[in-house]
Amino acid sequence: MFTLVLHSHLPWLANHGRWPVGEEWLYQSWAASYQPVFAALRRLAADGFTNQLSLGITPVLAAQLDDPHCLTSMYEWLADWQLRGAEAAISREDTGSTARPTSSINELGTREYRAAAAALSDFEKHWRHGGSALIRSMVDSGTIELLGGPLAHPFAPLLDPRLRDFSLREGLYDAEARFSTRPQGIWAPECAYAPGMESDYEAAGVRHFMVDGPALHGDTSLGRTVGTSDVVAFGRDLQVSYRVWSPKSGYPGHSAYRDFHTYDHQFGLKPARVTGRTVSGADKKPYEPARAQAALQGHVDDFITSVRDRLISESERIGRPAHVVAAFDTELFGHWWHEGPQWLEAVLRALPEAGITVGTLQTARDEGYVGNPVELSESSWGSGKDWRVWNGPVVDDLVQINAEVVSAALATVQKRRDQQPVRDHVSDQILRETLMTLSSDWPFMVSKETAADYARNRLYTHAHATREICDAADRGRESVAAQLAAQWNRADNLFPGLDARRLTFLDAVDRP
Structure with missing residues (x-):
């Protein structure tokens, strides 16, 4: 079985600045990631796909997706995006005595105008009154498993145990109030773990959680109950996950994909493709959607092959059907990697065609993809896989x-x-x-x-x-x-x- 896990999180940004850091971060992620990812999930649900992924929504992000100020400001942000696209689409180059069309920026503006118009329509139909109803519909349809988490996304191992327990329980209460379901699984912030936290989880009704692969010494082919508890730790398979994104490489860095960092500063749009790792922004080539689509299909095929090969090799190694978990931040898909949502939907549609069973963490647990108990040590998915980033x-x-x-x-x-x-x-x-x-x-x-x-x-x-x-x-x-x-x-x-x-x-x- 293969499981895709996505962790959706941003800190509370409303009314704490706008640019270069602040609410703009929320609205960019909303338009580029949350809207297209949920649009893909709705299409999958309409086509009868179930148990497609385990989706973590942190309480602090859920609060922003429901917040009246954020909803109004997001609507205005989308309208501003459309206006910037329109201005770029009709821009003229000043040559001193005449003004003539600037083809590359005009083409970019036209694409962005249409994309913004589609996003506005999607927002009005599905998001205008808050994200909770949309998320709940995906849970109710069985398309996703909802993963919860503690309030405000604290680094739990460093918390006073009383506050750690409180933040977890309050986070689960918050999810139940918003989505009418109490998550049985969580994505602990930063995949952080300290010995004994499984007791907190079990007492709060949490049945499974995520750790990074090295926490299980790379043996992530099955979930593992932790200590004497009945709580299962599922580990991220780095061999498969790093095909998509790692600290050094991954699909989004391909030369054909849209470059995240390069802006047209007149209109605030992104006109360039990656071109090359050592190429400066001014020297990057114009983005070409057709070129990106060709690369995308190759990366879909490569990922399917990687998952299939990994499942076969791990099943042979352990002598029973294996489980592979690939896990990422949701914001990778769209915000950081423009083509990511398209890749995501294509992969989920292609996996069954390749003979690969897809399920959630809950599905994996229910169907017995759980091995012998394990004792876990301190860990996270941060640098060094320890706690150094946070302490x-x-x-x-x-x-x-x-x-x-x-x-x-x-x-x-x-x-x-x-x-x-x-x-x-x-x-x-x-x-x-x-x-x-x-x-x-x-x-x-x-x-x-x-x-x-x-x-x-x-x-x-x-x-x-x-x-x-x-x-x-x-x-x-x-x-x-x-x-x-x-x-x-x-x-x-x-x-x-x-x-x-x-x-x-x-x-x-x-x-x-």
């Missing part, structure tokens, strides 16, 4: 701030719980801001030097909010604490279902 020397200061924020937040919330064991919106907001501080995105961006200043500013902002509310509450300034909590809540307007009363303090020392 290495580059982010020591962020780790220290996180520890201080968590300590203050838990102390304040526990004190308030002892005083008034009723719904407390101040405690709710303290935990919201704490979890936003702990997002794994901020240390990742700093470690990878991608918009590091933005990431630090975001962490500092949420840490300040947490401390400010805690300080007022601890000083007994109840009206000030309530006012601050309401103002910070209004600033982001997310996770209304979070309830601090579900934070468990008993036996915290004894938890894994």
Whole structure:
């Protein structure tokens, strides 16, 4: 059996800047990845395809896909894209005394205008009132298995066990409220694991989760129950996954595909193909859709062959039918790799024709693709397959701030719980801001030097909010604490279902 797993996630971006980092990131990903990927899933569903992939939707992304501000701004962004395409389509080259058509930019503008028009129509029909109904329809049709995750995407192994348990349970509650289904599987943020976390999963009702291949020492041909639990860890097969994308290579780097990094700065469009790894942006060749389509078919065929060969060799090695899991960020398909959604749909249609059984992680578990129990060590899918990206020397200061924020937040919330064991919106907001501080995105961006200043500013902002509310509450300034909590809540307007009363303090020392 072959399983495709996609992890859909962006940090909370609404009202936290627009360009070069901020809401633009959300709208680009929405238009380039989420819209075409779900359009492909709808076509597959209409043609009777079921159990096509396990799709992770993080609570923080789901919140943005439902947020009224984001929905309105996304609609405006699509209209702006169409306008930019129209301007490029009728652009004229100024030669001093005359103006003449500029064929390459005119062709690009025409393509972009049509693409934006199609995206606007799709958005109006399927997304205009939020993403939850669309995602739920894919779950209800049996096309996908929904994977959940903890609120705000924290790096769970570094969390206080009480907060780790709370964020996971709240994330599962959030998914159930949005999609009317409680996920049985999760994609843990960054595929991060620490010994004992399977106990948290089992207690929360999670039956399976993802790890990276090296966590299972490369033996990913079957899922494995972890320790003495009944929770199954499925490992990403790097040999197959790296055919698509790896730190050094993969299909999206082919010379014929559209280049992600090169912009026409007059209209904000992407006019070039990759051309070559060492070719500068100014020297890249114009994008040619027909050339890209020819490359695409070759990469579909190559992937099908790779999956089939891997299944055969692994089945022979273990003496029973094997399971291969390929896993990626959803945003690779479309946002980073323009042709990715087309490739994705073509692969899912071609796999059964090649005699390959396709199923979800849930399908694999139910049909017995599970081997002997295993003890897992610390791991992630980050650099070095360890935790260095999130607690290495580059982010020591962020780790220290996180520890201080968590300590203050838990102390304040526990004190308030002892005083008034009723719904407390101040405690709710303290935990919201704490979890936003702990997002794994901020240390990742700093470690990878991608918009590091933005990431630090975001962490500092949420840490300040947490401390400010805690300080007022601890000083007994109840009206000030309530006012601050309401103002910070209004600033982001997310996770209304979070309830601090579900934070468990008993036996915290004894938890894994």
